[in-house]
Amino acid sequence: MLDWQGLVVQGLNGLASASSLFLVAAGLTVIFGVSRIVNFAHGSLYMLGAFLAWTLTAHGPFAELGGFLGFWGAILSAALIVAALGALVEMTVLRRLYHAPELFQLLATFALVLIVQDVALLLWGPDDKFGPRAPLLRGATVIFGARFPLYELFLIAVGPVVLGLLWLLLHRSRFGILLRAATHDREMVAALGVDQKLLFTGVFALGAGLAGLGGALQIPREAVTLHMDMAVIVEAFVVVVIGGLGSLGGAALAALIIGELHAFGILVFPRITLVLVFLVMAVVLVLRPQGLLGRGAETAPVAAPAPPLPGSLPPALRWAAIAAVAVLVAVAPFLGDYPLILLADFAVLVLFAASLHLIMGPGGMASFGHAAYFGAGAYAAALLFKHLAAPMEVGLIAAPFAAGLVGLLFGWFCVRLSGVYAAMLTLAFAQIAWSVSFQWVEVTGGDNGILGVWPSDWARGRLVFFYLSLALSAAGVVVLRRIIHAPFGLALRAQRDSPLRAEAIGLDGFFLRWIAFAVSAALAGLAGALFAYGKGSVFPSFLGIPRSVDGLLMVLLGGVQTLTGPIVGAIAYAGLQEQLARATDYWRLVLGLVILALVLFFPRGLAGAFARRAA
Amino acid sequence: MLAVDDLQAHYGRAHILHGVSLGVAAGEVACLLGRNGAGKSTTMKAIMRLLPPTGGSVRFEGQDLAGLAPHDVARLGLGYVPEERRIFPELTVAENLEVGRRPPRPGQAPWTAERLYALFPSLGAMKKRPGGRMSGGEQQMLAIARTLMGNPRLLLLDEPSEGLAPVVVDRLAEALLGLKSEGLAILLSEQNPGFAASIADHAWLLETGHIRHHGPMAAVMADAGLRARYLSV
Numbered sequence: 001m002l003d004w005q006g007l008v009v010q011g012l013n014g015l016a017s018a019s020s021l022f023l024v025a026a027g028l029t030v031i032f033g034v035s036r037i038v039n040f041a042h043g044s045l046y047m048l049g050a051f052l053a054w055t056l057t058a059h060g061p062f063a064e065l066g067g068f069l070g071f072w073g074a075i076l077s078a079a080l081i082v083a084a085l086g087a088l089v090e091m092t093v094l095r096r097l098y099h100a101p102e103l104f105q106l107l108a109t110f111a112l113v114l115i116v117q118d119v120a121l122l123l124w125g126p127d128d129k130f131g132p133r134a135p136l137l138r139g140a141t142v143i144f145g146a147r148f149p150l151y152e153l154f155l156i157a158v159g160p161v162v163l164g165l166l167w168l169l170l171h172r173s174r175f176g177i178l179l180r181a182a183t184h185d186r187e188m189v190a191a192l193g194v195d196q197k198l199l200f201t202g203v204f205a206l207g208a209g210l211a212g213l214g215g216a217l218q219i220p221r222e223a224v225t226l227h228m229d230m231a232v233i234v235e236a237f238v239v240v241v242i243g244g245l246g247s248l249g250g251a252a253l254a255a256l257i258i259g260e261l262h263a264f265g266i267l268v269f270p271r272i273t274l275v276l277v278f279l280v281m282a283v284v285l286v287l288r289p290q291g292l293l294g295r296g297a298e299t300a301p302v303a304a305p306a307p308p309l310p311g312s313l314p315p316a317l318r319w320a321a322i323a324a325v326a327v328l329v330a331v332a333p334f335l336g337d338y339p340l341i342l343l344a345d346f347a348v349l350v351l352f353a354a355s356l357h358l359i360m361g362p363g364g365m366a367s368f369g370h371a372a373y374f375g376a377g378a379y380a381a382a383l384l385f386k387h388l389a390a391p392m393e394v395g396l397i398a399a400p401f402a403a404g405l406v407g408l409l410f411g412w413f414c415v416r417l418s419g420v421y422a423a424m425l426t427l428a429f430a431q432i433a434w435s436v437s438f439q440w441v442e443v444t445g446g447d448n449g450i451l452g453v454w455p456s457d458w459a460r461g462r463l464v465f466f467y468l469s470l471a472l473s474a475a476g477v478v479v480l481r482r483i484i485h486a487p488f489g490l491a492l493r494a495q496r497d498s499p500l501r502a503e504a505i506g507l508d509g510f511f512l513r514w515i516a517f518a519v520s521a522a523l524a525g526l527a528g529a530l531f532a533y534g535k536g537s538v539f540p541s542f543l544g545i546p547r548s549v550d551g552l553l554m555v556l557l558g559g560v561q562t563l564t565g566p567i568v569g570a571i572a573y574a575g576l577q578e579q580l581a582r583a584t585d586y587w588r589l590v591l592g593l594v595i596l597a598l599v600l601f602f603p604r605g606l607a608g609a610f611a612r613r614a615a
Numbered sequence: 616m617l618a619v620d621d622l623q624a625h626y627g628r629a630h631i632l633h634g635v636s637l638g639v640a641a642g643e644v645a646c647l648l649g650r651n652g653a654g655k656s657t658t659m660k661a662i663m664r665l666l667p668p669t670g671g672s673v674r675f676e677g678q679d680l681a682g683l684a685p686h687d688v689a690r691l692g693l694g695y696v697p698e699e700r701r702i703f704p705e706l707t708v709a710e711n712l713e714v715g716r717r718p719p720r721p722g723q724a725p726w727t728a729e730r731l732y733a734l735f736p737s738l739g740a741m742k743k744r745p746g747g748r749m750s751g752g753e754q755q756m757l758a759i760a761r762t763l764m765g766n767p768r769l770l771l772l773d774e775p776s777e778g779l780a781p782v783v784v785d786r787l788a789e790a791l792l793g794l795k796s797e798g799l800a801i802l803l804s805e806q807n808p809g810f811a812a813s814i815a816d817h818a819w820l821l822e823t824g825h826i827r828h829h830g831p832m833a834a835v836m837a838d839a840g841l842r843a844r845y846l847s848v
């Protein structure tokens with residue numbers, strides 16, 4: 001146990017990380033307030049700030065200048081360059097998407113994350129970078145008998161100073177007053193003669209600059225890596241959501257809470273540090289959905305309003321689907337192991353995407369954490385195998401039930417919220433599930449996963465396993481189709497399209513969404529179990545954010561309007577990723593550009609584009 | 616000064632305006648009269664291009680507004696005061712005015728916060744009050760003042776008297792007469808002509824998206840049959 005001096009130092013550590021977190025979260029929340037865009041690429045801007053600062057302190061005029069001016073010149077220039085990049089992104093990409101459904105804006109910012117990842121890899125290479133120490137702030141001071149780095153003290157001061165400057169900007173400058181007005185009512189601001197384009201470009205530059213500054217300020221204290229973007233964006237989301245989307249004071253308060261939670265959580269609950277933050281976020285969202293200091297947000301529903309589903313598949317499409325499955329079945333015996341493994345994976349992904357579609361399309365909700373249920377199914381199968389030596393047949397039956405139960409539990413909270421908040425809560429729960437799989441080493445094996453989860457003998461051949469995957473995936477899709485067209489599906493869409501009217505005719509929207517959530521989770525769990533048997537192992541990455549993002553991308557690429565969409569999307573996305581990964585080291589860059597092009601030019605998704613072509 | 620010709624507007628698939636034509640001359644106060652749901656607010660939104668019209672034309676001082684964004688329309692000199700007032704609730708009175716501020720127009724004395732506080736003394740007494748904590752009447756004054764900060768050449772005023780106490784309505788009428796005497800053109804919308812009678816020169820009677828009648832305000836006031844047909848409930 002620490003003495004009280006130790007506690008003070010730990011508290012100061014918490015303040016220092018709160019300060020850094022605040023810079024990033026402040027930018028994110030200001031951007032959201034005005035543009036209503038949830039900027040997933042915000043972490044990428046932070047990472048760029050760090051890389052640019054590293055470069056500028058090592059090369060060029062500031063490096064030659066050296067010393068105090070050289071260092072701070074480099075840090076501030078890095079922030080300014082990132083601000084300019086933010087403005088550029090707004091002008092070239094996001095500006096075209098303000099009237100697009102919210103999910104497409106997210107998709108575009110996801111694409112930017114992928115692009116920035118590979119651009120950073122191209123420019124700076126894969127190795128971690130270590131920046132210089134800050135001049136004059138190199139040493140440590142003694143606080144209550146404990147040494148404390150000066151630079152950390154400086155960082156503690158940066159947060160409040162930036163908060164103060166932002167407050168002045170927002171309350172004392174015309175630009176700031178317009179920003180606050182636009183946060184409340186964009187249209188009225190335009191009706192008063194204000195060109196919103198300038199405002200939006202300005203707010204992106206401001207937010208990006210803050211993220212860039214946050215990143216640049218890290219170089220004396222930690223290595224600059226290609227993973228900084230994801231690490232920080234998740235934390236920043238947590239802060240912004242806890243504080244209340246769009247609320248600057250809320251971001252400051254939440255940064256403080258999260259910073260200290262990290263610092264003291266390690267002391268008090270060393271076993272569940274990773275869960276702690278997301279638990280807090282989940283509790284806040286459940287008790288106070290708009291966040292601590294958020295206004296009762298009037299965010300639009302996340303999902304695109306979809307036209308009513310056609311009564312049944314156009315005959316041509318139905319025959320094409322049946323023919324495609326028949327061709328696969330007929331051709332499979334002539335394929336080698338590798339194509340068969342790949343095809344089995346595709347079948348799994350199709351089921352995964354189709355299950356997510358039930359929530360996002362007919363359900364009108366968004367899940368940013370669908371991997372939780374995929375992983376729940378996979379772990380259920382693996383744990384049954386490991387502890388009870390259960391065979392594959394048992395695992396495949398148990399997995400959907402296990403995942404469905406998890407879906408019932410998480411869904412009970414998530415389906416009460418709407419829009420961005422619901423999406424964030426699903427993300428929080430998925431992260432909690434991920435943290436459990438990662439930190440509960442005795443049971444889950446932690447990072448090492450569970451190995452040896454192989455299919456039963458009869459299904460061990462690649463060909464038979466592919467047939468099994470195809471059959472189960474097709475069965476799952478057929479079930480989903482039945483559900484969507486059954487009275488339950490109609491009711492689900494009715495509560496999505498006009499909640500009030502649906503309630504008036506006696507539909508229980510909460511119950512409908514909850515059941516849909518659980519069914520979707522169960523089928524995702526089946527996909528997860530299949531995936532586990534196909535790979536022979538499970539790992540925490542099965543429930544990681546990247547897998548949830550994959551699911552989202554597949555559904556959005558295909559289009560949420562019809563069930564065909566996610567199926568086409570899954571095959572297109574997985575196929576593209578596979579081809580690109582084989583063709584180039586920079587597949588993320590290409591994939592990001594492709595997604596960006598699709599969002600900008602085919603806002604109804606691939607299936608939508610085909611349907612329009614056909615019509 | 617403002618010439619609306621055969622204006623059509625839709626909300627989604629619902630056809631709301633079926634060829635509205637009307638005009639406002641320089642320095643004139645015109646009144647758009649119609650019952651609940653007649654399309655008065657829709658006409659104003661379509662003129663401002665907040666709801667892009669689906670047909671017809673709007674010309675302001677000879678310029679066709681087709682293809683312009685709402686902020687361009689506002690910059691040309693059309694000032695819009697919405698029915699819901701849409702005050703920025705977290706901004707103070709002074710800040711609300713600042714949002715509306717635009718550069719002066721040649722040949723026109725520019726509005727300043729001080730001049731507006733003189734016109735609406737109650738606002739001057741609460742410069743630092745957040746807009747969300749004002750009475751309906753005060754919000755209406757603020758909404759008008761905020762739009763005037765843009766130095767408009769023509770004011771679109773959507774049902775300014777709605778929900779206001781009679782004393783407040785009188786004070787509002789007085790302020791509007793003051794604006795009229797300074798040469799500001801106004802297009803006003805109202806459900807009942809009582810408030811507009813003392814201010815407006817000309818009336819346009821709207822019913823289910825059609826202009827049914829127009830003429831001098833005094834003539835409309837004198838014709839009880841006309842009012843019974845298109846206005847009273």
Ligand SMILES: Nc1ncnc2c1ncn2[C@@H]1O[C@H](COP(=O)(O)OP(=O)(O)OP(=O)(O)O)[C@@H](O)[C@H]1O
Binds near residue numbers: 629631651652655698
């Ligand atoms: N956002 C909207 N979406 C769909 N229909 C609308 C919308 N706003 C108005 N309408 C419909 O358009 C018609 C005209 O409405 P509008 O608001 O222009 O009437 P109004 O004359 O201003 O009425 P009021 O005196 O009540 O303000 C009404 O039938 C109304 O139901």
Ligand SMILES: [Mg+2]
Binds near residue numbers: 655656657698
């Ligand atoms: Mg109206």
